[in-house]
C-alpha cells in the first residue's frame with residue numbers, strides 16, 4: 001500500500017512532465033545503454049496507451065565530470081527501446097524548449113536537455129525553495145501533471161525531484177513505485193545465515209553512513225573501490241589519496257575521514273578490508289600495462305589502485321558462499337577495464353551461485369551484470385538505483401518519495 005498517487009490515478013489525455021533517471025555510464029563520450037532505459041521505456045509505453053503527450057526531464061553526470069554530457073544520445077537509445085521516435089531539444093527551460101513542448105500532441109514523446117545544466121536544479125534545498133526556482137516556475141505552467149519515475153535520484157532534494165510536487169499534481173511512475181516497494185520490503189527481513197554487504201564504487205559519501213545505519217542488520221561489510229581505500233587510509237595504510245589528477249579521494253576524506261576513523265574503531269570487527277590491491281604495471285608511457293597485485297602493507301601513495309586483489313577476492317567470495325543474504329552497493333573495482341574486472345565479476349558470480357537472498361544496487365554496478373553476461377535472474381533483485389536503494393535499506397526517508405506523499409495529502 002503506497003501513500004502517494006501513481007500513474008493509475010491520472011486521467012487519460014494529459015500533458016505530462018515525466019522525470020526519469022537515465023544517468024548512464026559514458027565511455028569516451030558515448031552513452032552506454034543500461035537497465036535504466038529499458039525500465040523507463042516500460043513506464044513511457046504504459047503512459048502512451050493512455051494518450052498522454054509526454055515530456056521527459058532527466059540528468060546525466062554532474063558539472064565538472066566527464067560524464068556530464070548532453071542527453072541527445074539518450075533520446076536515441078530511448079527511441080530504440082520504445083520503437084518509436086523520441087524528439088530531443090537542446091534546451092530545458094528556454095524558448096526553444098517551451099516551443100517544442102507546446103507543439104506536442106497526444107502520443108508524442110520529447111526529451112529536454114540535461115536538467116543539471118539549469119541553475120537552481122542541483123543544490124540540495126527544501127522543497128519550497130526548489131519550487132521557487134525558474135526551472136520549476138517556468139515548466140510547471142506547461143503541464144497538467146508531474147510524474148516522478150526517477151527512483152535512483154529520489155534521495156536528492158533537487159528541483160526536478162522535490163520542486164514540482166509543491167506546485168502541481170504529482171504521481172509516481174511505475175519504476176518509482178516498484179523500486180520503492182521492493183527495496184523497502186527487504187528491510188527488516190530475517191535470513192537463514194549471516195548477512196553480508198559488499199560496499200564499493202566511487203560515491204563513498206553515499207556508502208559510509210550505511211555501515212552505522214545497518215550495523216545491527218549486517219554481520220560483515222566487505223569493502224572495496226574508493227570507499228575501501230578510504231577505510232584502509234583510516235587504518236594507517238599509505239592509500240586512498242588522489243594520484244594523477246583523480247578527484248575521488250582527498251575531498252571525500254576531508255569531508256568524511258573522521259567518520260571513517262570512528263566507524264573503524266566502533267564497528268571494526270564487522271568490517272573486512274582488502275589485504276591486496278591491483279594496479280597497472282609496466283613503465284610509464286608504455287601504454288596499457290598488465291594487472292599487478294600488491295599486498296596492502298607494501299603499497300605506496302604514488303600508485304592508483306583499481307581493483308581488489310586475488311587474496312581479497314577469495315576471502316570475500318568465501319564469506320558470500322556462507323551467507324543467508326548479500327547486499328551490494330558499488331563495484332569493488334574499475335570493471336569497465338577488463339584488467340580490473342576480476343573483483344567485481346568474481347564477487348558477483350559468487351553471489352549468483354550462492355544459495356542466499358541477494359540484492360544488487362547501483363547504476364554502474366548493475367551495468368557490470370550486463371557487461372559480463374551474468375544472469376540478472378540469478379539475483380533476487382537487481383535495483384537500478386544505488387544511493388536511493390541503500391537509503392531504503394536503512395529506513396531513511398527519500399525526499400522524492402516524501403514530496404509525492406506531501407502532494408497526495
Ligand SMILES: Nc1ncnc2c1ncn2[C@@H]1O[C@H](COP(=O)(O)OP(=O)(O)O)[C@@H](O)[C@H]1O
Pocket residue numbers: 200201202203204224225226248305306307329330331332333334335336361362363364365366385386387
Ligand atoms: N578503486 C577504484 N578507483 C576508481 N574507481 C573505482 C574503483 N573501484 C570502483 N570504481 C568505479 O566505481 C564505479 C561505481 O561507483 P558508484 O557510482 O559509486 O556506484 P553505483 O553507480 O553502482 O552506485 C564503477 O563504475 C567503477 O569503475
Ligand SMILES: O=C(OP(=O)(O)O)[C@H](O)COP(=O)(O)O
Pocket residue numbers: 021023061062152153156203206362363364384385386387388
Ligand atoms: O546514478 C545515480 O545514483 P547511483 O550512482 O547511486 O545509482 C543517480 O542518477 C543520482 O546521481 P547523483 O549521485 O549524481 O546525484
